[in-house]
Amino acid sequence: MPQPKFCLVFLATIAALPLALLAQEHAPVNPLAHEIFKQLIDINTTDSVGNVTIAAEAMAARLRDAGFTEQDVQVAGPTDRKKNMVARIHGSGKRKPVLFIGHLDVVEARREDWTTDPFEFIEKDGYFYGRGTNDMKESDAILVTNFIRMKKEGFVPDRDLILTLTADEEGGNYNGVDWLIKEHRDWIDAEYCINLDAGEFEKQGDHRLLTAIQASEKVYADFQLESLNAGGHSSVPSKDNAIYHLAAALTRLESFSFPTNINEITRNYFQQTAELTQGPVAADLRAAAKQPPNPAAVTRLSAIPYYNALLRTTCVATMLSGGHAPNALPQTARANVNCRIFPDEDPADIRKTLERVIADPKVAVADVPLHAADGSVVRLVTVPPSPLLPELTHAMDDTVHAMYGNVPVVASMSTGATDGRITRTAGIPTYGISCMFFEVNDNRAHGKDERVGIQDIYDGIQYNYNLIQQISAPK
Numbered sequence: 196m197p198q199p200k201f202c203l204v205f206l207a208t209i210a211a212l213p214l215a216l217l218a219q220e221h222a223p224v225n226p227l228a229h230e231i232f233k234q235l236i237d238i239n240t241t242d243s244v245g246n247v248t249i250a251a252e253a254m255a256a257r258l259r260d261a262g263f264t265e266q267d268v269q270v271a272g273p274t275d276r277k278k279n280m281v282a283r284i285h286g287s288g289k290r291k292p293v294l295f296i297g298h299l300d301v302v303e304a305r306r307e308d309w310t311t312d313p314f315e316f317i318e319k320d321g322y323f324y325g326r327g328t329n330d331m332k333e334s335d336a337i338l339v340t341n342f343i344r345m346k347k348e349g350f351v352p353d354r355d356l357i358l359t360l361t362a363d364e365e366g367g368n369y370n371g372v373d374w375l376i377k378e379h380r381d382w383i384d385a386e387y388c389i390n391l392d393a394g395e396f397e398k399q400g401d402h403r404l405l406t407a408i409q410a411s412e413k414v415y416a417d418f419q420l421e422s423l424n425a426g427g428h429s430s431v432p433s434k435d436n437a438i439y440h441l442a443a444a445l446t447r448l449e450s451f452s453f454p455t456n457i458n459e460i461t462r463n464y465f466q467q468t469a470e471l472t473q474g475p476v477a478a479d480l481r482a483a484a485k486q487p488p489n490p491a492a493v494t495r496l497s498a499i500p501y502y503n504a505l506l507r508t509t510c511v512a513t514m515l516s517g518g519h520a521p522n523a524l525p526q527t528a529r530a531n532v533n534c535r536i537f538p539d540e541d542p543a544d545i546r547k548t549l550e551r552v553i554a555d556p557k558v559a560v561a562d563v564p565l566h567a568a569d570g571s572v573v574r575l576v577t578v579p580p581s582p583l584l585p586e587l588t589h590a591m592d593d594t595v596h597a598m599y600g601n602v603p604v605v606a607s608m609s610t611g612a613t614d615g616r617i618t619r620t621a622g623i624p625t626y627g628i629s630c631m632f633f634e635v636n637d638n639r640a641h642g643k644d645e646r647v648g649i650q651d652i653y654d655g656i657q658y659n660y661n662l663i664q665q666i667s668a669p670k
């Protein structure tokens with residue numbers, strides 16, 4: 196799950212309907228969703244000791260019980276613990292399929308760090324607690340519930356609907372979306388993909404602020420800075436010191452900013468969020484959205500970390516090591532620099548820029564390779580933003596306004612990475628739409644006492660159902 200989208204200090208509470216007025220009548224599906232959600236949370240799907248296959252098999256069994264044929268529900272993957280599930284509702288074939296993706300794996304959680312057992316589904320004070328309640332078993336439960344509901348209703352869409360629940364989004368060596376693209380592209384090929392792991396719907400207390408459609412995301416890359424030296428006895432030091440070379444290089448990096456880069460999606464995002472924001476920041480957002488952007492406004496916004504991350508590629512030192520003894524001159528000094536690269540910029544150019552900024556031949560910059568499950572090196576590529584599809588943005592507008600009134604729909608770019616990068620790179624335009632509201636001031640994904648609002652998930656089921664109907668019901 197990507198980072199929250201807003202610096203909330205700057206958000207005005209906009210006119211939105213109180214949540215209580217919006218609670219929908221959809222009782223019949225809620226007990227089923229509750230059962231599925233509990234089952235998923237109770238199954239540990241961490242990389243260390245968990246098992247994604249058990250969760251995939253459990254969801255497959257539910258779909259088969261609801262009437263899906265053996266052929267229309269596949270469970271497959273590269274290892275016993277890392278199997279993915281793919282299910283299909285057949286449509287009339289008038290339009291090309293739509294793919295829905297969600298990951299079944301969760302981030303590690305230690306019992307002693309939590310108030311309750313993270314792998315036990317607990318209902319308390321209007322929330323469901325447990326690892327994965329917010330990232331993203333709630334969304335997996337929403338999708339499985341609605342696929343069962345549509346099957347039982349005998350719904351025949353005008354295009355196939357594909358549900359894919361996968362392994363290793365959070366880590367691990369067997370990313371399920373990547374594996375399916377390589378091994379079974381025909382199972383999941385689609386006109387476009389909706390990823391429930393991005394595009395947060397944001398609420399603050401009782402007010403729904405905005406709904407997002409994530410159409411782009413930055414690319415993750417690590418680089419190693421390394422300084423090597425012959426070393427020697429520390430009683431006779433020289434100025435030529437590996438730690439000093441590296442420290443000076445990092446200081447130059449600290450004061451460097453990559454050039455501003457604003458694309459269609461972030462420009463639109465700045466314009467729209469200006470409407471939800473008060474004071475000078477609102478004016479700066481509008482000025483940054485102009486073509487060309489106002490440089491002074493961009494500079495002021497860049498002082499706010501979240502806006503800075505939306506305005507340019509960022510590279511930051513994240514790990515440091517060096518030396519081998521307290522009384523020896525260091526022979527090595529190393530730092531990891533983590534970059535989040537703008538979607539249309541070439542990672543190879545970013546490395547060249549780092550070398551230029553560091554400007555010291557005694558500090559080498561090297562790619563830190565990412566490895567695929569088969570051990571091969573994953574080549575970093577630019578991830579094309581997905582062009583906003585009128586069909587889908589209209590469907591979002593209609594369904595959001597019908598259910599939630601005048602809450603805006605905003606296109607967004609994630610500063611973090613999701614599985615959407617894999618489907619986009621494979622040529623399937625991908626849109627992050629979380630379908631349910633999260634409290635922006637209380638994001639516990641990957642953290643302690645992760646939770647989700649009970650009414651939020653039940654509203655999410657209905658919203659997701661309405662959206663699927665809107666994009667696939669025969670007209």
Ligand SMILES: [Zn+2]
Nearest residue numbers: 196330331392
């Ligand atoms: Zn996630």
